[in-house]
Amino acid sequence: MGAKEKGSGISAAWKKDDWMSVWIGFIILAVFIAGLTYKVPSWRWMPEGAFSKKAAGWVSKADSLVREGQSKGDTALSEKALSLKSALESGERKAINGAAGDLAKAAKESTDADLQKNADKLGSDVKKDAGATLRAVFAEKNMRSLLWIFIAFIVLGAVGEALMGLKVGNFLKGFPIIFILSSVSFFVSGNTVISFYGLEVVFWSLIIGLFVSNVIGVPAWLKSAVKTEFFIKIGIVLLGAEVLFGTVMKVGAYGIVQAVLVIAAVFYVCYFVAKKLGLDDEFASILGTGVSICGVSAAIAAGGAIKGDPKKVSHTISLVLLCAIPMLIFQPIIARVTGMQPAVAGAWIGGTIDTTGAVAAAGQIAGAKAMAVAVVVKMTQNVFIGLAAFLLALWFTFKKKAAGDKPRGREIWFRFPKFVIGFIAASVVMSLLLTEPAARAVTAVTAPIRGWWFTMAFLCIGLDTRFKDLLAMGRGKPAAAFIIAQVFNIGWTLLIAYLIFGGVLFPVPNF
Numbered sequence: 001m002g003a004k005e006k007g008s009g010i011s012a013a014w015k016k017d018d019w020m021s022v023w024i025g026f027i028i029l030a031v032f033i034a035g036l037t038y039k040v041p042s043w044r045w046m047p048e049g050a051f052s053k054k055a056a057g058w059v060s061k062a063d064s065l066v067r068e069g070q071s072k073g074d075t076a077l078s079e080k081a082l083s084l085k086s087a088l089e090s091g092e093r094k095a096i097n098g099a100a101g102d103l104a105k106a107a108k109e110s111t112d113a114d115l116q117k118n119a120d121k122l123g124s125d126v127k128k129d130a131g132a133t134l135r136a137v138f139a140e141k142n143m144r145s146l147l148w149i150f151i152a153f154i155v156l157g158a159v160g161e162a163l164m165g166l167k168v169g170n171f172l173k174g175f176p177i178i179f180i181l182s183s184v185s186f187f188v189s190g191n192t193v194i195s196f197y198g199l200e201v202v203f204w205s206l207i208i209g210l211f212v213s214n215v216i217g218v219p220a221w222l223k224s225a226v227k228t229e230f231f232i233k234i235g236i237v238l239l240g241a242e243v244l245f246g247t248v249m250k251v252g253a254y255g256i257v258q259a260v261l262v263i264a265a266v267f268y269v270c271y272f273v274a275k276k277l278g279l280d281d282e283f284a285s286i287l288g289t290g291v292s293i294c295g296v297s298a299a300i301a302a303g304g305a306i307k308g309d310p311k312k313v314s315h316t317i318s319l320v321l322l323c324a325i326p327m328l329i330f331q332p333i334i335a336r337v338t339g340m341q342p343a344v345a346g347a348w349i350g351g352t353i354d355t356t357g358a359v360a361a362a363g364q365i366a367g368a369k370a371m372a373v374a375v376v377v378k379m380t381q382n383v384f385i386g387l388a389a390f391l392l393a394l395w396f397t398f399k400k401k402a403a404g405d406k407p408r409g410r411e412i413w414f415r416f417p418k419f420v421i422g423f424i425a426a427s428v429v430m431s432l433l434l435t436e437p438a439a440r441a442v443t444a445v446t447a448p449i450r451g452w453w454f455t456m457a458f459l460c461i462g463l464d465t466r467f468k469d470l471l472a473m474g475r476g477k478p479a480a481a482f483i484i485a486q487v488f489n490i491g492w493t494l495l496i497a498y499l500i501f502g503g504v505l506f507p508v509p510n511f
Helices: 003-007 017-033 048-071 075-090 093-109 113-130 140-163 168-189 192-196 201-216 228-242 252-276 281-292 296-306 310-337 342-352 356-366 368-382 384-402 411-415 418-433 436-463 467-501
Strands: none
Touching: 017 140, 017 228, 017 418, 017 436, 048 075, 048 093, 048 113, 075 093, 075 113, 093 113, 140 168, 140 436, 168 192, 168 201, 168 436, 201 310, 201 436, 228 296, 228 310, 228 418, 228 436, 252 281, 252 342, 252 368, 252 384, 252 467, 281 296, 281 310, 281 384, 281 467, 296 310, 296 384, 296 418, 310 342, 310 356, 310 436, 310 467, 342 356, 342 368, 342 467, 356 368, 368 384, 384 418, 418 436
């Protein structure tokens, strides 16, 4: 039946990308737990036009600080504020950056609390944006950081390929292109005008991949480095390290109750609709898991658990990312216009939008408190990835048995995606073996690295997807099932969020 050859035996521990992703993920975690420090490249840059518009507002704030400093007898701070005003009026970003830094330093020496607060905020805000230039992005230090992450990734990838018995040479030829295209995605998303609208890097990596695949074409030598599942599985293991038990317990029963009610209902609706439209159990399960839990990661886990068709997983991921765009824009706007409580808005956003990055972006638009709740609620849902994968593996094993196939007892183990074990183990290690501050210090480094693995994976999804194949698959039925379930998800989760987080059934939680 193939399980013995592919999924059993000691050799599976290094021959399968499921396990290899766990080892690589834990190697990355281990080196940073051991104390290694690293800062990923910064891609944030503000176009001159956008900076000039903001500078006009800063001039008046600097002028106010000048007068406030003079009235309170803080001549030193007043002089620094005046220098910043003059620099802003000159439009020279290098001079503005220096003057803003001087003001922030002067703020620390001020004895007036209000003056100190206002000066520090203005100095920090101006310095952050004045320094966000293309020159800074392409500075030697930033490019050196980019080179280090490239070397680390290509070495880890090549070692993994070698241990799995694959052709390392072909991977080495294609991976630099994968990395360069991913870097372009980061560069585009780093534009502050684009990032303001929540169009995160994974969206651009998917778009670039789709463009290359459908307009230019993917040469055979590049396909050897298109490792969608391998890259995203490593990312999921690293994601587990970010799901700390202490963080999840901040919402406690609130988040868990919402997650159970939302996941169960939305999965059932999606599965029911997909079956009614004529899709098979495999496709219906992948779609249902993706829309009900957390999109990309859940779809990959579901596909691994049932040994599903990779094209169905890719199709689901494309639907997840495309649906996330209008949701992350309009949901926070609706929350603000309707005067929705921050906790309710956060729980609604975190429970419906299917990518963690999009959740954070939408939460930021809705407000700081809403974002905090949204991210924690999404992390609570992420915890259910492992349980969902196990239940699907169990279900499909017994389905095969009922159909007359007699799988061995280890069929459930064979079906269970091993990278989910890495996800759970990473969460346990970071939650129980490290203090929360120590764990946060590690994940502050590994979270951006995880973002790189996800970005490369989404680029590969695009490179491996052709629109004519998407249109041919199911003749639009998968998209119809997903969208219907997502609409139900939006309404149902809003109701649950209001009941649980809005003070109806329980007191409004404090975060």
